[in-house]
Amino acid sequence: xxxxxxxxxxxxxxxxxxxxxxxxxxxxxxxxxxxxxxxxxxxxxxxxxxxxxxxxxxxxxxxxxxxxxxxxxxxxxxxxxxxxxxxxxxxxxxxxxxxxxxxxxxxxxxxxxxxxxxxxxxxxxxxxxxxxxxxxxxxxxxxxxxxxxxxxxxxxxxxxxxxxxxxxxxxxxx
Numbered sequence: 001x002x003x004x005x006x007x008x009x010x011x012x013x014x015x016x017x018x019x020x021x022x023x024x025x026x027x028x029x030x031x032x033x034x035x036x037x038x039x040x041x042x043x044x045x046x047x048x049x050x051x052x053x054x055x056x057x058x059x060x061x062x063x064x065x066x067x068x069x070x071x072x073x074x075x076x077x078x079x080x081x082x083x084x085x086x087x088x089x090x091x092x093x094x095x096x097x098x099x100x101x102x103x104x105x106x107x108x109x110x111x112x113x114x115x116x117x118x119x120x121x122x123x124x125x126x127x128x129x130x131x132x133x134x135x136x137x138x139x140x141x142x143x144x145x146x147x148x149x150x151x152x153x154x155x156x157x158x159x160x161x162x163x164x165x166x167x168x169x170x171x172x173x174x
Contacts (some may be wrong), residue, residue: 004033032054036075042170051122052163053136064138064163066106068092073097077116092116104138112145125164133167 014029055064061080066073077092090111102121109115120140127135144157 008021029099042053048102048122048124048136051104051136053130055136055138055163055165057163058144058159058161063166066097068099071099073099073104075106077108104140113149115145115147117145119143120161121130125166131168133170134164135167136165138163 007053017063044070051066051068053066055066056062057064057077057079059080063078064075065078066075070131073094073105074097075094077094079090079092081088081090092108092110092115094106098104102123104116104122105119107115107117114163118138118140120138123137123139125134125137127133129135139162144159146157147157148155
């Protein structure tokens with residue numbers, strides 16, 4: 001009789017082990033199958049519908065202001081001149097600009113033989129609300145293009161950038 005109970009207990013133990021193995025396999029399989037859905041959902045919740053904002057640009061005193069009108073971008077880049085050249089701030093208007101989902105491209109007009117181009121992505125930053133610094137980020141490449149007035153040949157300097165949006169307290173003119 002003790003032998004029968006031992007056999008029954010051994011079978012019950014084997015069933016529990018198999019059930020735990022099945023549960024673990026099922027959990028791994030569910031994680032593999034559901035991960036892309038969770039990732040897509042997270043990306044969609046972080047999607048930027050309107051990237052209208054003022055951003056820090058290449059140097060501390062330079063700014064980029066973008067108005068996003070349903071994927072068509074307008075705005076300008078304000079660039080301070082070196083002290084030895086002038087006190088002026090040059091304003092480069094965005095003459096071509098588009099946003100398709102998260103991909104952003106724009107080009108400015110030419111002033112004194114120089115223009116700016118950007119190609120990259122827009123994404124949510126660490127700010128929690130639009131008034132917070134770093135609510136949006138532009139990540140990509142800025143080309144500083146200098147055009148020789150005689151030969152019309154372009155010289156290009158490319159900078160990898162992470163441009164963060166201003167917070168409300170950082171915008172004294174707003």
